[in-house]
Amino acid sequence: MKKRLTLADIAKAAKVSLMTVSRAINNKPGVSDEVRQSILTLAEEMGYHPNYIARGLATRRTATIGLVVPDNTNPFFAQVARGVEDGAYENGYNIFLVNTNEDPVRELAALDSLWQKNIEGAILCSSRLPTEILEEQIQRFPAVVVVNREPRKPMPNLISININDQRGAQLALGHFLALGRRQIAFINGPANSTSARRRLEGYRAALRSAELPLDPQIVEACSPDMEGGRLAAAALFARLPKIDAIYAFNDLVAIGAMQACEEAGKKVPEDTAIIGVDDIPLATIVRPRLTTLHVNLRHIGRLALRSLLDIIKGDATPAAFQIEPELRIRDSA
Amino acid sequence: MKKRLTLADIAKAAKVSLMTVSRAINNKPGVSDEVRQSILTLAEEMGYHPNYIARGLATRRTATIGLVVPDNTNPFFAQVARGVEDGAYENGYNIFLVNTNEDPVRELAALDSLWQKNIEGAILCSSRLPTEILEEQIQRFPAVVVVNREPRKPMPNLISININDQRGAQLALGHFLALGRRQIAFINGPANSTSARRRLEGYRAALRSAELPLDPQIVEACSPDMEGGRLAAAALFARLPKIDAIYAFNDLVAIGAMQACEEAGKKVPEDTAIIGVDDIPLATIVRPRLTTLHVNLRHIGRLALRSLLDIIKGDATPAAFQIEPELRIRDSA
DNA sequence: TTGTATGCGTTATCAT
DNA sequence: ATGATAACGCATACAA
Numbered sequence: 001m002k003k004r005l006t007l008a009d010i011a012k013a014a015k016v017s018l019m020t021v022s023r024a025i026n027n028k029p030g031v032s033d034e035v036r037q038s039i040l041t042l043a044e045e046m047g048y049h050p051n052y053i054a055r056g057l058a059t060r061r062t063a064t065i066g067l068v069v070p071d072n073t074n075p076f077f078a079q080v081a082r083g084v085e086d087g088a089y090e091n092g093y094n095i096f097l098v099n100t101n102e103d104p105v106r107e108l109a110a111l112d113s114l115w116q117k118n119i120e121g122a123i124l125c126s127s128r129l130p131t132e133i134l135e136e137q138i139q140r141f142p143a144v145v146v147v148n149r150e151p152r153k154p155m156p157n158l159i160s161i162n163i164n165d166q167r168g169a170q171l172a173l174g175h176f177l178a179l180g181r182r183q184i185a186f187i188n189g190p191a192n193s194t195s196a197r198r199r200l201e202g203y204r205a206a207l208r209s210a211e212l213p214l215d216p217q218i219v220e221a222c223s224p225d226m227e228g229g230r231l232a233a234a235a236l237f238a239r240l241p242k243i244d245a246i247y248a249f250n251d252l253v254a255i256g257a258m259q260a261c262e263e264a265g266k267k268v269p270e271d272t273a274i275i276g277v278d279d280i281p282l283a284t285i286v287r288p289r290l291t292t293l294h295v296n297l298r299h300i301g302r303l304a305l306r307s308l309l310d311i312i313k314g315d316a317t318p319a320a321f322q323i324e325p326e327l328r329i330r331d332s333a
Numbered sequence: 334m335k336k337r338l339t340l341a342d343i344a345k346a347a348k349v350s351l352m353t354v355s356r357a358i359n360n361k362p363g364v365s366d367e368v369r370q371s372i373l374t375l376a377e378e379m380g381y382h383p384n385y386i387a388r389g390l391a392t393r394r395t396a397t398i399g400l401v402v403p404d405n406t407n408p409f410f411a412q413v414a415r416g417v418e419d420g421a422y423e424n425g426y427n428i429f430l431v432n433t434n435e436d437p438v439r440e441l442a443a444l445d446s447l448w449q450k451n452i453e454g455a456i457l458c459s460s461r462l463p464t465e466i467l468e469e470q471i472q473r474f475p476a477v478v479v480v481n482r483e484p485r486k487p488m489p490n491l492i493s494i495n496i497n498d499q500r501g502a503q504l505a506l507g508h509f510l511a512l513g514r515r516q517i518a519f520i521n522g523p524a525n526s527t528s529a530r531r532r533l534e535g536y537r538a539a540l541r542s543a544e545l546p547l548d549p550q551i552v553e554a555c556s557p558d559m560e561g562g563r564l565a566a567a568a569l570f571a572r573l574p575k576i577d578a579i580y581a582f583n584d585l586v587a588i589g590a591m592q593a594c595e596e597a598g599k600k601v602p603e604d605t606a607i608i609g610v611d612d613i614p615l616a617t618i619v620r621p622r623l624t625t626l627h628v629n630l631r632h633i634g635r636l637a638l639r640s641l642l643d644i645i646k647g648d649a650t651p652a653a654f655q656i657e658p659e660l661r662i663r664d665s666a
Numbered sequence: 667t668t669g670t671a672t673g674c675g676t677t678a679t680c681a682t
Numbered sequence: 683a684t685g686a687t688a689a690c691g692c693a694t695a696c697a698a
């Protein structure tokens with residue numbers, strides 16, 4: 001690990017002042033083209049790379065952003081993260097990835113830590129922070145994009161991205177109804193999740209407009225993973241054996257429910273039709289292939305990053321993006 | 334976004350010198366317990382958090398490491414990344430996540446970028462860099478852990494972590510042979526991957542010791558994902574219809590091969606037995622459930638992080654960890 | 667135990 | 683067009 005080169009080293013070698021080198025490297029005016037060229041090639045030869053820590057201290061710009069997710073192992077967030085990282089790469093940014101494990105304490109600690117490292121902005125996915133605290137945190141950062149969360153009020157440095165869950169629920173329930181299903185259960189995500197709340201609303205609204213009764217017993221919350229889905233479906237079957245359809249919080253939960261069906265000897269979709277949300281790659285791998293609400297997750301990631309950079313650059317107005325899901329009918333419903 | 338507090342602010346408020354505050358905050362000797370306590374509570378009240386950029390410039394320690402993977406969307410790397418991040422969190426570190434997309438150019442660019450941000454170390458997973466270049470890069474960083482790659486020679490700041498692929502191949506082939514299979518194909522990963530090379534060696538060795546002929550036609554390389562596996566298996570079936578077993582580079586490839594079997598009307602495992610590698614969560618979700626070589630991926634991530642910190646702290650000797658895979662017999666073989 | 671000067675590598679600002 | 687100097691916020695080394 002040889003010594004790092006600094007601007008001073010290049011300046012000495014080029015027999016010019018440190019500032020001339022700085023200007024040349026940063027393509028700033030104030031250097032003759034001739035000198036600039038010679039400095040640039042010299043720096044290249046010597047293998048100079050600017051130190052972003054020092055630059056960051058001087059400019060407060062670090063070309064770094066934070067990406068906060070509950071669990072990067074969850075295909076949903078993995079896809080979003082990939083979109084974010086791709087976009088970051090294209091724009092010369094690096095991302096700090098942190099997992100919260102759905103733990104608000106850990107999430108808060110992560111934000112502290114990122115803040116201390118002078119990130120220029122943060123993308124918060126499915127934050128589990130209470131609204132007031134979340135708003136406090138948002139104010140600490142120059143720019144924030146929240147995914148899967150609806151801010152109470154517009155904030156100047158905030159853009160939100162949400163899936164249109166009401167619409168999604170309508171699409172799913174509409175399909176079930178068209179298939180003649182009437183005992184449609186809903187396996188929801190964690191109660192403190194915004195998407196969970198919205199999907200429940202959408203579910204209720206869809207039942208209402210179909211003039212179907214809403215039995216609170218037929219809704220079950222669970223942790224948003226396969227195991228959660230399996231357990232929740234099992235509980236539902238125990239309570240209400242005649243359930244003939246399940247709308248699941250997401251694809252993972254839906255697949256868990258499929259497993260529960262298998263264990264309970266129920267055939268999918270004949271006995272129990274199932275629809276998920278997200279259309280993660282898994283959805284086409286499981287058998288029967290999962291009918292689900294498609295969303296372009298990677299695109300959401302890219303959109304989140306672009307929006308964040310827009311806020312940072314100052315040419316963004318507070319906005320709330322709605323992503324429209326699209327029903328992909330496959331084999332499970 | 335209110336102004337950041339600095340040591341100077343706290344010092345002024347506490348009516349002591351900046352250095353006393355610094356010492357108090359960092360739990361360094363040279364401050365009376367009394368003064369330290371009052372400073373600490375004051376800093377807490379005022380909401381002071383040290384600026385890591387400034388600290389990093391002064392100390393060259395940034396509490397930051399880089400994690401380089403081909404694709405964080407691939408469950409293998411997602412699991413490893415989670416292990417790394419968990420460990421990092423526990424140790425007060427943050428990680429830069431970068432995807433290379435298997436592109437050496439992008440990988441190199443990523444390393445440049447991370448280096449410029451003074452990371453204390455890097456974890457390189459399945460690097461696609463040519464050996465010489467990789468070694469050059471390793472020398473740039475204070476500490477490096479490579480996963481899925483065997484260094485030619487020990488380096489003082491390097492620890493490698495590899496799955497024992499020879500052993501893995503033996504376990505897989507042994508199982509096939511015990512099942513009476515004799516036409517055992519191998520779908521390998523990209524040629525420039527070290528694990529691919531080693532798995533091929535293991536495959537050959539296993540065939541040799543079983544005194545079975547080795548037909549080069551029965552080995553096919555592919556990109557290490559489902560689509561690659563599907564295509565490769567289809568090509569193999571076209572060439573050698575009597576294949577009765579497939580050893581796949583990893584689980585994704587194995588699942589792709591399963592799909593090819595489905596398309597070719599071959600039953601798994603009756604007509605074609607299949608064994609994968611890694612035991613990603615998917616392996617138990619697909620039907621038939623995949624027989625595979627189990628490796629604790631999250632644990633590899635944690636191990637990588639621990640090793641990296643050991644090197645950074647200076648209490649590590651060059652080492653090469655071998656992770657022993659374990660055959661998990663399920664339904665596909 | 668406490669405080670002062672100095673440097674980390676860069677950019678901003680003000681001279682020349 | 684170039685250069686000198688002062689920040690940026692902190693820690694190291696040394697002085698009191």
